[in-house]
Amino acid sequence: MSGYLLNRLGQALFVLWAAFTISFVLLQAMPGDAILIKFQNPELGLNPQQIADIRASYAADSAIWVQYIQTIGRFLTGNFGYSVQVGVPVSTMLAAHLPATLKLASLGFLLAAIFAAVIAFVSSLTPFVWIRGALQSVPSLFISIPTFWLGIMLIQIFSFRLKLVPVINPGPWQELILPVITLAVPISAPLAQVLVRNIDDVLTSPFVAVARAKGATRQWVLWRHVAKNALLPTLTIAGVLFGELIAGAVVTETVFGLNGIGGLTGRAVGSQDAAVLQAIVVFSALAFVIINLIVDLLFPVLDPRLRTKAGATA
Amino acid sequence: SDPVKGGTLIYLEQQAHTNLYPPAGGFYPNGGILNQITDKLTYQNPKTLEIEPWIAESWTVNADATEYTFKIRSGVTFSDGTPLDAAAVAKNYDVFGLGNKELKQPVSEVINNYERSEVVDPQTVKFYFKKPSPGFLQGTSVIGSGLVAASTLALPFEQLGDATKIIGSGPFVVDSETIGKELNLKAREEYAWGPAKLEHQGRPYLDGIKYIITGEDSVRIGALLAGQADFIRQVQAYDEKQVEAQDYQIYAPSTRGVNNSVVFRPDNPLVADVRVRKALLHATDAKEIVTTLFSANYPQATSIIASTALGYRDISAKLAFDPEKAKALLDEAGWTVGANGLRQKDGKELVLTAYESLPQPQNKETLQLVAQQWGKLGVKLTVLAGDSGSRIVDDLDPLKTPVSPAMVGRADPDVIKSQYYPKNRDVLRQKGGQSDKVQSFADDKLNGLLEALSSEPDREKRLAIAGEVQDYVVDQAYAIPIFEEPQAFAGAPYVQGIAFEAVGRPSFYSTWLAEH
Amino acid sequence: MSASSVPHPPVLEVENLSIAYHDGIAHRRVVHDVSFRIDPGEVVALVGESGSGKTTTAQSIIGLLHANGRIDGGSIRLNGTDISRWSDRQLDTVRGAKISLIPQDPASSLNPVKTIGAQVGEILRIHGAASGRDLDARVISLLERVGLSEPALRARQYPHELSGGMRQRVLIAIAVALKPQLIIADEPTSALDVTVQKRILDLIDELRTEYGTSVLLVTHDLGVAADRADRLVVLQGGRVQEAGATKVVLAAPRSAYARQLLADAPSFSAVARKAPATAREKPLASGDDVIIVDGLVQDFTRTDGNGKSFRAVNDLSFRVRRGTTHAIVGESGSGKTTTIRAIVGFQKPTAGRIEIDGTDLSTLRGETLRQFRRKIQLVYQNPYGSLDPRQTVFEIVAEPLLNFGSLARPAREEKVRAILSRVGLPEPALDRRPHALSGGQRQRVAIARALVLDPDVVVLDEAVSALDVTVQARILDLLDELQRDLGLTYLFVSHDLAVVRQISDTVSVLKDGREVDGGAVEDVFERPGSDYTRELINAIPGQKRAALV
Amino acid sequence: MTTFDTIHHDAIASRHGQRAGRRFSVPHLIRRLPVGLALSWLVLAIAFLWAVAPWLFTSYNPLEGVGGEQLRRPDASHLLGTDALGRDLYARIVYGAVHSLTGAFVAVALGLVVGTSIGVIAGSVRRRIDDAIMRLIDVLLSIPPLMLSLSIIILLGFGTVNAAIAVGVTSVARFARLSRSEVVRVRRSDYVEAAFGSGGTFAAVLWRHVLPNSLTSVLAIAALQFGSAVLQISTLGFLGYGAPPPTPEWGLLIAEGRNYISTAWWLTTAPGVIVVLVVLAANRVSQSFGKVAA
Ligand SMILES: Nc1ncnc2c1ncn2[C@@H]1O[C@H](COP(=O)(O)OP(=O)(O)OP(=O)(O)O)[C@@H](O)[C@H]1O
Numbered sequence A: 001m002s003g004y005l006l007n008r009l010g011q012a013l014f015v016l017w018a019a020f021t022i023s024f025v026l027l028q029a030m031p032g033d034a035i036l037i038k039f040q041n042p043e044l045g046l047n048p049q050q051i052a053d054i055r056a057s058y059a060a061d062s063a064i065w066v067q068y069i070q071t072i073g074r075f076l077t078g079n080f081g082y083s084v085q086v087g088v089p090v091s092t093m094l095a096a097h098l099p100a101t102l103k104l105a106s107l108g109f110l111l112a113a114i115f116a117a118v119i120a121f122v123s124s125l126t127p128f129v130w131i132r133g134a135l136q137s138v139p140s141l142f143i144s145i146p147t148f149w150l151g152i153m154l155i156q157i158f159s160f161r162l163k164l165v166p167v168i169n170p171g172p173w174q175e176l177i178l179p180v181i182t183l184a185v186p187i188s189a190p191l192a193q194v195l196v197r198n199i200d201d202v203l204t205s206p207f208v209a210v211a212r213a214k215g216a217t218r219q220w221v222l223w224r225h226v227a228k229n230a231l232l233p234t235l236t237i238a239g240v241l242f243g244e245l246i247a248g249a250v251v252t253e254t255v256f257g258l259n260g261i262g263g264l265t266g267r268a269v270g271s272q273d274a275a276v277l278q279a280i281v282v283f284s285a286l287a288f289v290i291i292n293l294i295v296d297l298l299f300p301v302l303d304p305r306l307r308t309k310a311g312a313t314a
Numbered sequence B: 001s002d003p004v005k006g007g008t009l010i011y012l013e014q015q016a017h018t019n020l021y022p023p024a025g026g027f028y029p030n031g032g033i034l035n036q037i038t039d040k041l042t043y044q045n046p047k048t049l050e051i052e053p054w055i056a057e058s059w060t061v062n063a064d065a066t067e068y069t070f071k072i073r074s075g076v077t078f079s080d081g082t083p084l085d086a087a088a089v090a091k092n093y094d095v096f097g098l099g100n101k102e103l104k105q106p107v108s109e110v111i112n113n114y115e116r117s118e119v120v121d122p123q124t125v126k127f128y129f130k131k132p133s134p135g136f137l138q139g140t141s142v143i144g145s146g147l148v149a150a151s152t153l154a155l156p157f158e159q160l161g162d163a164t165k166i167i168g169s170g171p172f173v174v175d176s177e178t179i180g181k182e183l184n185l186k187a188r189e190e191y192a193w194g195p196a197k198l199e200h201q202g203r204p205y206l207d208g209i210k211y212i213i214t215g216e217d218s219v220r221i222g223a224l225l226a227g228q229a230d231f232i233r234q235v236q237a238y239d240e241k242q243v244e245a246q247d248y249q250i251y252a253p254s255t256r257g258v259n260n261s262v263v264f265r266p267d268n269p270l271v272a273d274v275r276v277r278k279a280l281l282h283a284t285d286a287k288e289i290v291t292t293l294f295s296a297n298y299p300q301a302t303s304i305i306a307s308t309a310l311g312y313r314d315i316s317a318k319l320a321f322d323p324e325k326a327k328a329l330l331d332e333a334g335w336t337v338g339a340n341g342l343r344q345k346d347g348k349e350l351v352l353t354a355y356e357s358l359p360q361p362q363n364k365e366t367l368q369l370v371a372q373q374w375g376k377l378g379v380k381l382t383v384l385a386g387d388s389g390s391r392i393v394d395d396l397d398p399l400k401t402p403v404s405p406a407m408v409g410r411a412d413p414d415v416i417k418s419q420y421y422p423k424n425r426d427v428l429r430q431k432g433g434q435s436d437k438v439q440s441f442a443d444d445k446l447n448g449l450l451e452a453l454s455s456e457p458d459r460e461k462r463l464a465i466a467g468e469v470q471d472y473v474v475d476q477a478y479a480i481p482i483f484e485e486p487q488a489f490a491g492a493p494y495v496q497g498i499a500f501e502a503v504g505r506p507s508f509y510s511t512w513l514a515e516h
Numbered sequence C: 001m002s003a004s005s006v007p008h009p010p011v012l013e014v015e016n017l018s019i020a021y022h023d024g025i026a027h028r029r030v031v032h033d034v035s036f037r038i039d040p041g042e043v044v045a046l047v048g049e050s051g052s053g054k055t056t057t058a059q060s061i062i063g064l065l066h067a068n069g070r071i072d073g074g075s076i077r078l079n080g081t082d083i084s085r086w087s088d089r090q091l092d093t094v095r096g097a098k099i100s101l102i103p104q105d106p107a108s109s110l111n112p113v114k115t116i117g118a119q120v121g122e123i124l125r126i127h128g129a130a131s132g133r134d135l136d137a138r139v140i141s142l143l144e145r146v147g148l149s150e151p152a153l154r155a156r157q158y159p160h161e162l163s164g165g166m167r168q169r170v171l172i173a174i175a176v177a178l179k180p181q182l183i184i185a186d187e188p189t190s191a192l193d194v195t196v197q198k199r200i201l202d203l204i205d206e207l208r209t210e211y212g213t214s215v216l217l218v219t220h221d222l223g224v225a226a227d228r229a230d231r232l233v234v235l236q237g238g239r240v241q242e243a244g245a246t247k248v249v250l251a252a253p254r255s256a257y258a259r260q261l262l263a264d265a266p267s268f269s270a271v272a273r274k275a276p277a278t279a280r281e282k283p284l285a286s287g288d289d290v291i292i293v294d295g296l297v298q299d300f301t302r303t304d305g306n307g308k309s310f311r312a313v314n315d316l317s318f319r320v321r322r323g324t325t326h327a328i329v330g331e332s333g334s335g336k337t338t339t340i341r342a343i344v345g346f347q348k349p350t351a352g353r354i355e356i357d358g359t360d361l362s363t364l365r366g367e368t369l370r371q372f373r374r375k376i377q378l379v380y381q382n383p384y385g386s387l388d389p390r391q392t393v394f395e396i397v398a399e400p401l402l403n404f405g406s407l408a409r410p411a412r413e414e415k416v417r418a419i420l421s422r423v424g425l426p427e428p429a430l431d432r433r434p435h436a437l438s439g440g441q442r443q444r445v446a447i448a449r450a451l452v453l454d455p456d457v458v459v460l461d462e463a464v465s466a467l468d469v470t471v472q473a474r475i476l477d478l479l480d481e482l483q484r485d486l487g488l489t490y491l492f493v494s495h496d497l498a499v500v501r502q503i504s505d506t507v508s509v510l511k512d513g514r515e516v517d518g519g520a521v522e523d524v525f526e527r528p529g530s531d532y533t534r535e536l537i538n539a540i541p542g543q544k545r546a547a548l549v
Numbered sequence D: 001m002t003t004f005d006t007i008h009h010d011a012i013a014s015r016h017g018q019r020a021g022r023r024f025s026v027p028h029l030i031r032r033l034p035v036g037l038a039l040s041w042l043v044l045a046i047a048f049l050w051a052v053a054p055w056l057f058t059s060y061n062p063l064e065g066v067g068g069e070q071l072r073r074p075d076a077s078h079l080l081g082t083d084a085l086g087r088d089l090y091a092r093i094v095y096g097a098v099h100s101l102t103g104a105f106v107a108v109a110l111g112l113v114v115g116t117s118i119g120v121i122a123g124s125v126r127r128r129i130d131d132a133i134m135r136l137i138d139v140l141l142s143i144p145p146l147m148l149s150l151s152i153i154i155l156l157g158f159g160t161v162n163a164a165i166a167v168g169v170t171s172v173a174r175f176a177r178l179s180r181s182e183v184v185r186v187r188r189s190d191y192v193e194a195a196f197g198s199g200g201t202f203a204a205v206l207w208r209h210v211l212p213n214s215l216t217s218v219l220a221i222a223a224l225q226f227g228s229a230v231l232q233i234s235t236l237g238f239l240g241y242g243a244p245p246p247t248p249e250w251g252l253l254i255a256e257g258r259n260y261i262s263t264a265w266w267l268t269t270a271p272g273v274i275v276v277l278v279v280l281a282a283n284r285v286s287q288s289f290g291k292v293a294a
């Protein structure tokens, strides 16, 4: 087991390093850079000599590989550098932006899971074919709505027309209501689709018939037999959902002006704030790796078949 | 009714500030904050454009505008308690005028030919210039010349993004900041040094101001009208009607600078011929653009600078929309309509490219209309929406961007120099200017005029030169002015006493919130 | 029937039952006017080929028809009450308590993520029969009752930790937990080994007598039915062909279909008539051994990473003469498939020598191995899985020819047609895909593919195990015929001794990878050399009838 | 043999209802087609026609507005109203189809071809190399997809096709994973072994069996990805990385129209609804593929 863990750890480190390197190369390859974008801005009225001086002071003109080594070195010591665009340390920025995103993402995911579960379970419990049909087409609908459009519509309707929740200067929880819904909608769709399919699969498996033959009611079977078995394979899409969660967060945070990593990513890309982007990539790769590791370790806990690997052949 | 004290103004800003080094205040979000937290040596009356006392009680200028002496008001302190005296002012201007290499602080665009300062006595400071610098007095009144405490000036440039570190002497101080999202200002109780001629004196009426970054146009306007905000920046012309329909107020202070224009980079062979540029100038129907996209707050341009700007000269006759003339000019220049409807010459097609400018109101639509108008002549204008990096890199290369939108605001004729002079913004991209991609283009006559403009001490003569430059730029068809750009704000009906400095940054010093 | 008549009313009475499925557009009736009854303590067997409606009938009795199935008419009376139109809620009180079910496939009939104890206890909890400590005790005693060793441990284990036979015992424990009046056993042993099968059926019998429960035994194996049932109901195409006391039906079947079933069942034929002499009749040149296996050893490293290897085949040796059939028998996991995979060259043996028609397999690799495949062909256990679902029958059979590129297109087409008609596939089946074929037809396609290259040796891995008796008999006849006409050598893997006895000349009996018995079929069957072989032979169903006749 | 045929017909019709449907005649097929699926095909067909022959559907110029006609509400002459430059919105949507659909198509094609190739290679080679390839795919998954696409757009420059490439790159990982697992699954199947057993070379087996059988579910996902690509491209437009004006690409229409939401709601709603409809239709169709494949 420890060998397995070591191996996984090695792979995780590789993923981190490769993500760092790829993003470094991508950022280097872009036309212009943060310094140019910020200081070539005519509003600042700097002349070429001044800009050249600034470039020199950021050591932005040293050889790429030197910068690469330096950046890695800095990252290893926990120093993420300064944001050229905003003029504060990257670590401060991350610290300021992370909580909002964590809140948004975790609540969004939770709500998405609830949406998905309601859709999946209600549709398999309902005796009415039309309700079932209607519910099962909800994921397709959810997946078809542009997230930013949904956000803007929600704001218009619930905040500006119906005046139910303010978007400007809201309370700490009010602030999250609409964004969380916005984020949950696209995330819940694939979850619900997978769940509905899994439930359908499990419902046709013989052990469900056996449970029914014991005299168990539909609800009993659904909760005590189907639920866990159907949830298990859903875990496997966690990695993919993570990406969607981040993409969703960028858009949601931009629409709602939330102060999270997503919005920060959008702005940092716009200003090619390399230090910030580099840090974001490393963090997101870290999160991805950790999530996958947790899922991998969680599987045997939830599924007894995976506990003893050899037993699976019996 | 009498002003009411108290309350917090909720102000929605479109973009987060980038850096609060005062000379960087030209960027509107920066300026909008600096204007509340810093004071300037002088105050430019936005109505008369006269320079009035503020931190400086009085001043003298020598005949050739190379020496300025300011008498500093006593009892002024920065919010960290340090005194704002002659020494502090001198220190500020030394940095603004010369920059600080070590701390990466650049030179201010409004200060020309600065040499050194001299603290005559604790309340008197004197500035010396290498060459006449007649624009300096006005330059002391602009946002870029906000005075900050020594501790702020001692910070390296990249740390000036943190608003809490900016110590000014203004009516408000930074209370707290959530980077990229929110900024809270609170009133400074002991503030007693507002511009001398203002009616309102003493501390500001408001208790505080909350800046909230709200990027979405629709959210800003919606929130204002839904009663969730009090005051917002960047109201698009198409939203004005509904704002006014609900008795809300549109504020559109003029930026009093170079008009919103389309400029050429004559280094690009396609637009090197003045006849081509002239043709395009006459092919541009500014009136159509203004009526289609804008409102009465966006007057059609009648010169390259705003009609409210100092030194303005009405040259609308030279800007007439005349497609026939345009066609004739192009024909004359040898550009004939080819089979595909595009003008051609020597196997080359007249296809031009411009990047849209995000901060300018409806610039994408404006350029599309321009493209549509030029298209009728057989000239294609490709409008690009690039990322900032490509935009900036390409914008330096006249071959890639022969055409560009441009505008700048400042209430002094120097603004023309800011815009065109190769060492400043260099919108025409001259050799020896901002870009090393320029092959040969340079207009010495223009540059001579601009230098004269910034160093002619005699006011009358200076205004005459300003007029001459306007004529010259249009005669050369370097720029096609389109409209006079205001900064558009909207406020709730109960928001009173909003003031703007001369180029449209709001000042909330005298602002108060009526019962509502 | 007459014996158990008057005193007790029947437990179950099915009368004119008709059931239809609708799939979107059409209703399709699959059970037509079926009537039968089950008296207390009686075993009634429902026999018939695949698709004859056995499962459908059984499901309707316990009210678990698929959502798209509907009872069109007739009645199902449990103790005199018609339950055919009861709601789910009403049926819930009956299921488990009065009628219970032993399903076909023990592997998937237990919830993989719940413990055995929880699943046995569930039926008690649902019906409020026990709770708390009492529940645990009852669960353990039930597990003990069905013959599980260490019942307390078993209760804590998960299904995957148990063998198929153990799982079926757990399912039986569930079925008998509340001493129901009727147990429906739908092919309770068809997924199990012969030896295990016998033990499970014995257990059901034992519990039945103990509790006085009636059993509806659904099976396609006439042998099983003959051994266990008091009465038979023979179904074909959803209609009752014949019903009556087992003895009567077996002794003198009235319907043609029952007669055919009887004739096809290998378990009977093996005893009733000697295996038809095939190649054995031909004088054989001794020493003409096509397959020589010498000291074959096959190790596998287990996936759990502790590096210990597992010996699946241990020092196996045998020889097969040209034109004969050699069988490999043994229970599941005994190494049959492993052996033949080595023989056809899919797997490098750990040790030992394999020689096919004079070629030593260990010398082959790459192109030579590919060329070698002309000589020996494998027919898989599961014909459906071994046929590419996207290819047409024609493409499947033509592919080997294409691989060796020896024939031009017209010649190839001709050859494919010839071989297909040889295996008895109708012309129109040529451009169908595997899913549009019956199980028997699929197996014919697989055989055709194996034969199209004119191999010397055909290896058949449980080639008929998945088929029902009638189809199985057809395929065996075909194999016999082909062997005679083409002089093929067969290596035939099976766990069904009846079949083996019917068609093979020599046999190797495997247990845990070792040969425990071997030699000519007659010798092994008449004079088994090991207890294991004896047990295998005793487990062949249908012996009761053999005794009768 | 007739008995066999009846058996098989029974069995087939029930167990493989959808598959069997393929063999039926066209009118039969149409009768069997569920309404939703039929509507979905209709939506896709219309969108396709818009893309190939937009002029058949509108007489307005999508690129040039009429002065004085700006921001008109929807009415008889302008079905969906006009935009700030006085351009007919319906015309812009119709002419935008070609951009949006090509964009989505390119994005999906890129993800499909590159991703599937990687997946097929990973699934067919030795364990070590497979592992290495899949870790690289993990890397691709671990970089925030939006950042990846934005960077790629910046690198390639703005434009519909470039945006499509940027979106396509983010789906490479998904396709690679899926196709790899499918290939691994198919490779384990008896029929692949049987194909080797009947003398097939590696290439022949890969081409004849592994590819066709593993691509079914990959194609179903591709149809799904099609819808998602339309959305992602529109998201890029929203973030300011869309096609340059005046391209009437749908995502850009929604994105630009959103600024007018309180004065001219139709500018963002109409293209929004069109995108929802098309993506829904693509989803529905992809599901029907999935069923056939299942
Ligand atoms: N859910 C269903 N929908 C439609 N048809 C079905 C369904 N279940 C079974 N059938 C069909 O009903 C017929 C009878 O099936 P059933 O399962 O009762 O046969 P069986 O005798 O149990 O066969 P086997 O021996 O293969 O288990 C078959 O033709 C089968 O294809």
Ligand SMILES: Nc1ncnc2c1ncn2[C@@H]1O[C@H](COP(=O)(O)OP(=O)(O)OP(=O)(O)O)[C@@H](O)[C@H]1O
Binding pocket: A313, C300, C301, C302, C312, C330, C331, C332, C333, C334, C335, C336, C337, C338, C339, C495
């Ligand atoms: N590739 C493999 N890796 C590890 N163990 C294997 C492998 N293949 C087979 N085994 C093990 O070898 C033993 C013999 O398996 P084999 O498939 O030969 O049995 P069999 O006699 O064909 O059984 P059945 O009747 O169930 O098909 C089993 O315990 C099986 O788990």
Ligand SMILES: [Mg+2]
Binding pocket: C054, C055, C056
């Ligand atoms: Mg059955």
Ligand SMILES: [Mg+2]
Binding pocket: C336, C337, C338
């Ligand atoms: Mg086997």
